[in-house]
Structure formats: C-alpha cells, structure tokens
Amino acid sequence: MIKAMKIKRLWSMLLATAMAFSIAVPTLATDDTGYNDVKATDWYASATKYMKDAGLMTGMDGGFNADGPFTRAQLATVLYRMAGSPTVIGEDSFSDTSPDAWYASAVTWAEQNNVVNGEYGKYNPENPTTQEQLVTMLWRDAGRPESAGTLREDTSEYAREAVRWASAEGILKTNAGYTFTPKAAASRAQIAVIVTQYLQLKNSGKSPVTTEKKALVVYFSAADNDGIDAVSSATVVAHEGKEYGAAQLAAKFVGDHTGADVSAIVTEQSYPAEYNAMADMAKAQRDNDERPALSSKIENLADYDTVFMAYPVWWYTVPMPIYSLLDEYDFSGKTIIPVITHEGSGDGGTLSVLRAEEPGATVLEDAFVSRFGAVPAQKADVESWLDGLAEYWK
Numbered sequence: 001m002i003k004a005m006k007i008k009r010l011w012s013m014l015l016a017t018a019m020a021f022s023i024a025v026p027t028l029a030t031d032d033t034g035y036n037d038v039k040a041t042d043w044y045a046s047a048t049k050y051m052k053d054a055g056l057m058t059g060m061d062g063g064f065n066a067d068g069p070f071t072r073a074q075l076a077t078v079l080y081r082m083a084g085s086p087t088v089i090g091e092d093s094f095s096d097t098s099p100d101a102w103y104a105s106a107v108t109w110a111e112q113n114n115v116v117n118g119e120y121g122k123y124n125p126e127n128p129t130t131q132e133q134l135v136t137m138l139w140r141d142a143g144r145p146e147s148a149g150t151l152r153e154d155t156s157e158y159a160r161e162a163v164r165w166a167s168a169e170g171i172l173k174t175n176a177g178y179t180f181t182p183k184a185a186a187s188r189a190q191i192a193v194i195v196t197q198y199l200q201l202k203n204s205g206k207s208p209v210t211t212e213k214k215a216l217v218v219y220f221s222a223a224d225n226d227g228i229d230a231v232s233s234a235t236v237v238a239h240e241g242k243e244y245g246a247a248q249l250a251a252k253f254v255g256d257h258t259g260a261d262v263s264a265i266v267t268e269q270s271y272p273a274e275y276n277a278m279a280d281m282a283k284a285q286r287d288n289d290e291r292p293a294l295s296s297k298i299e300n301l302a303d304y305d306t307v308f309m310a311y312p313v314w315w316y317t318v319p320m321p322i323y324s325l326l327d328e329y330d331f332s333g334k335t336i337i338p339v340i341t342h343e344g345s346g347d348g349g350t351l352s353v354l355r356a357e358e359p360g361a362t363v364l365e366d367a368f369v370s371r372f373g374a375v376p377a378q379k380a381d382v383e384s385w386l387d388g389l390a391e392y393w394k
C-alpha cells in the first residue's frame with residue numbers, strides 16, 4: 001500500500017515536471033531567438049540569430065521587427081561591419097550624404113571598395129533597399145564572380161549578373177515561401193536571411209566567391225638608381241651581411257612577409273653615387289617639377305588590389321620618380337599603403353601627395369614610417385604592422 005502511494009506520488013511529480021516543461025519549452029525557444037518578436041519556428045529565426053551573434057543586425061528594444069524596412073544606409077553599415085569596420089580615410093563623393101552622418105564611414109568605405117555606386121551622384125541613404133540592390137552589393141563584395149544561374153525577367157540591367165550568381169549559389173533560397181522580387185523593398189527578415197546565406201557560403205570555402213587580396217610592393221630607392229652598386233651609396237644599410245637602400249630593405253621585409261611581388265622603380269638616367277651630387281640633382285628635379293623617365297615597368301597592375309609603395313623622403317616630399325610612376329599608372333580602386341624612410345622629416349607630408357595624384361585610390365593613413373638607419377632593426381615591427389593590415393594583402 002505504502003509502496004503504491006509512493007509510486008503514485010512519483011508519477012504525479014513526473015507529470016508535473018513534464019507539464020512545467022511543456023509550458024516552458026515554447027517560452028524558452030522564443031527567448032532563444034534573442035528577440036521578443038521572433039519565434040523559433042519563424043522562417044527567418046536562425047538568420048536573425050546568426051546576424052545578431054555576428055553583431056551585424058541587432059534590432060531595437062528587444063525586438064527584431066521582421067517586416068520593417070531597411071534603408072540603403074543601414075545596408076552599407078552591415079557590409080562595413082562584415083568587413084570588420086576598418087578605419088576609413090576621406091569622404092564619399094555622393095551629393096546627398098553628410099560626413100557627420102552616423103553612416104558616413106560605412107558609405108565611404110562601401111564606395112571606396114566599389115561595393116556601392118549610387119545613382120546620378122546620389123546614394124539615397126534613406127531609401128529602402130530593394131532586393132536586387134541587396135544582391136548586387138553582396139555580389140560586388142564577393143569580387144563580382146561570373147555565373148550562369150536563373151534570372152527573373154523583371155531584374156534591372158545592372159543587377160542581372162549579380163542575381164544570376166546569387167540564384168546559382170543558393171543565396172536566394174529561403175526555407176519558407178518568400179519569393180525573390182527584384183525591385184521590391186527587402187524586409188529586415190529578407191536582409192537577414194540573404195546576408196546569412198551569403199556569409200555561410202563565403203565561410204564554407206566551397207564557393208567561387210573571391211575574397212583574397214592580391215598585393216604588390218613597388219619601391220624607389222637610391223640603391224637601385226645611383227648608377228653603381230649599392231655598396232658605394234651614401235645611404236646604404238646592412239642586413240644579414242648584405243647592403244641595401246633603406247627603402248629597398250623595407251620593401252624586401254614587406255615582400256618577404258606578405259609573399260607579394262616586389263618591383264623596383266628605376267629611372268633611365270641614374271643619379272650620381274656621391275651624396276651631395278645626388279642631392280643636387282634631386283633638388284633640381286624637384287624645383288623644375290620634372291618627371292624623370294622610368295626604365296622599369298610594372299606588369300599587370302590591374303591584377304593587384306593593394307600596392308605597398310616604398311620610398312625615401314627627398315627634399316621634404318616624394319622623389320620625383322614617384323611622381324613619374326603616379327603619372328604613368330592609374331591606381332584607381334586600389335589601396336596604396338606607404339612605406340617611408342627619412343632622416344628626420346617623418347612621412348614628409350607625402351600621403352597628401354599620393355592622395356592628390358591618385359584621387360581614385362585609397363591611401364592608408366597607417367603607413368610604415370622609419371628613420372632610414374633604423375630599418376635593419378625593424379623586421380619584426382614591419383611584420384606586426386603588416387599583420388594588423390592583413391585584410392589588405394591576405
């Protein structure tokens with residue numbers, strides 16, 4: 001009898017626990033989504049969680065607002081966060097954005113990285129993002145891969161390649177009845193799902209998405225240009241028993257660590273080896289705003305995303321052969337990372353020279369700047385500086 005009572009009590013306890021659980025489960029699941037207005041069973045629930053965990057879309061006041069609109073400024077911000085929110089130099093060129101706006105860095109970054117073009121000089125930051133605009137920005141972010149997927153006829157001309165790629169890669173596939181409608185505004189839920197599917201594709205490593213950056217090192221150094229071998233030059237430095245020009249050695253450190261191709265800038269007419277004579281010739285070239293002819297060539301500049309540009313400060317500015325280089329080649333769309341050697345002038349204000357000469361390029365503020373005599377001891381410093389800039393060359 002006592003035994004039977006005990007078993008009965010045990011059963012009722014188990015039942016109560018089970019009931020508590022069956023009531024608790026849906027609540028727990030809702031909490032699990034991270035939002036008070038997203039149920040675990042919603043077709044976008046895993047995407048909103050993914051975006052939240054990645055810090056890309058966070059909602060407001062505890063809610064996600066799945067059907068709400070998403071502006072073009074907000075999308076630029078998501079893309080910028082996906083890139084790790086790098087430091088941005090300069091301003092965008094759009095007539096309807098403000099450099100003080102909360103989205104300024106994101107839109108500037110997106111324009112500088114050719115992820116957004118705008119229309120007729122405007123970005124329309126407050127306009128809703130259309131579904132084809134979203135896909136186009138992701139496709140540009142992916143490096144504009146080619147693809148032959150399917151396409152809805154009402155896709156705008158500019159978005160067609162992007163939509164073909166997105167449909168072939170499964171980025172538009174959703175797990176519950178929403179139809180991709182190119183010109184319709186994308187809801188917040190659609191943004192979350194499509195961006196998540198893009199990121200999962202990118203992280204899977206299986207896709208043709210190209211995110212690798214190709215880097216080149218170009219350098220100008222007295223050592224390659226003084227008409228005799230570097231041993232006689234007044235500005236040589238030694239490294240592992242060999243002599244180099246300081247800018248040449250800094251370029252070598254960059255090339256060795258990044259695996260980037262290294263290309264010397266050499267003038268047709270060499271400079272005298274004797275320091276004062278070299279200084280006089282360089283000064284005359286600067287005073288006459290000369291562009292000394294180059295005998296060196298850069299092969300396939302179009303293949304490179306990033307160009308490390310190493311040079312000494314000469315007469316408080318870049319050596320004139322650097323002007324020749326910037327005249328001869330177009331660095332638009334590329335990131336230029338300066339590597340500068342000097343004897344007291346620091347960067348010599350040369351970043352502004354590069355920016356003025358190459359307005360279509362991004363010249364990173366985070367240059368490597370060193371007194372020329374210190375370069376041999378700075379291999380490790382160059383390497384850790386490069387590791388901080390890995391997104392530009394890996």
Ligand SMILES: Cc1cc2nc3c(=O)[nH]c(=O)nc-3n(C[C@H](O)[C@H](O)[C@H](O)COP(=O)(O)O)c2cc1C
Pocket residue numbers: 220221222223235236244245246247248278279280282283311312313314315316317341342343344345346348372
């Ligand atoms: C023609 C000439 C002009 C120079 N002008 C400057 C200068 O204005 N400011 C400065 O800090 N160093 C100046 N220097 C020192 C160079 O920056 C230094 O020699 C250079 O960084 C060494 O690199 P390299 O051997 O690769 O050429 C000048 C050197 C030369 C040869």
